[in-house]
Amino acid sequence: MTAATGFSAxxxxxxxxxxxxxxxxxxxxAAGLDPASVTVVDPRPSDALLPLFDQGVRHRTSAPETPQDVVVLAVKPQLLDEAAAPLAPVLVAKTLVLSVAAGRTVASIEALLGAHPVVRAMPNTPALIGRGITGAYANALVDDHAHSVADRLLSASGPVEWVSNEAEIDMVTAVSGSGPAYVFLLAEALAEAGAAAGLDPALAMRLARHTVAGAGELMLRSEDDPAQLRRNVTSPKGTTEAALGVLMAEDGFGPLLKKAVAAAKARAEELSRA
Structure with a gap:
């Protein structure tokens, strides 16, 4: 991560x-936000946050009493109504509401908290190590300043991709929001296949984990697109070509993943309508 330059929200x-x-x-x-400017509202915060409280981040079990410039909603969607309602009195017209509650639409947040600049975002779990990617949508009340603040907050965990249509957040959810699970399944299946071929299961798992992680890092650092990187690994009539003949068959990996993403998108749309 680059050195912190400091920013204010x-x-x-x-x-x-x-x-x-x-x-x-x-x-x-880590990006330079003043810890003393942040209040965490949670009756049972993660133990991992205790060092941040020592640095000046304030902790409360209930809503603050003073007006807030930004409110970030990071509770489970089913808990949002009960948890967020007490915040309404400390929101002013310009308060930016940034939600990462999966499946909760901008309209549902506006119904809960009133008319405010609202950003609905979908990060993914690699954000836990600062390597995530986030899709974000802003309502019409988000001006340039609020957009800049939201982008800075979200980009502290990785790149941010802004979409102009809220429905696209469901598509983002299906691709990158749920996507880490697809990659973890790939590593799991690769390790199982290695063990089935005769490798020690622990060795097969180490090989699978490092192969998936290394290939991902190579893909990010390379100027070549994934298709070209795949071709670079594939020697004519070699072992990789033999394997790809199975994975790239008409009923292979590509069509199966399209079905998986479509199923995830359909479920995301159901949750957004709930």
């Missing part, structure tokens, strides 16, 4: 000090 309340909320907070502090 005014008075910021983080509702939810669990894994994702905690990861975001650590990213903000």
């Amino acid at each position: 005014g008075h910021l309340t983080l509702l939810g000090g669990g894994n994702m909320g905690g990861a975001m907070l650590r990213g903000w502090i």
Whole structure:
């Protein structure tokens, strides 16, 4: 991560000090946000946040009494209504509401907290180590300043991709939000295949983990697209070509993943309508 240059978001309340909320907070502090400007509202915050409280981050079990410039909603979607409602009195017209509660639409947040600049975001779990990617959508009340603040907060955990249509957040969820699970399954299946071929299971798992992680890092650092990187590994009539003949068959990996992403998108749309 680059050296912190410092930035301000005014008075910021983080509702939810669990894994994702905690990861975001650590990213903000590492990026130079003043710890004393942040209040975490959570009756049982993660133990990982205790060192940040020692650095000046304030902890409360209930909503603050003073007006807030930014409120970040990082609780589980099913808990949002009960947890966020007490924050309404400390929101002013310009308070930016940034939500990472999966499946909760901008309209549902506006119904809960009133008309405010609202950003709905979908980070993914690599944000826990500062290597995530986030899709984000802003309502019409988000001006340039609020957009800049939201982008800075979200980008502390990795790149941010802004979409112009809220429906695209469901597509982002299906690709990158759920995507880490697909990659973990790939590593799991590769290790199982290695063990089935005769490798010691522990060795097969180490090989699979490092292969997936290394290939991902190579892909990020390379100027070549994934298709070209795949071709670079594939020698004519070699072992990789033999394996790809199975994976790239008409009923292989590509069509199966399209079905998986479509299923995830459909479920995301159901949750957004709930």
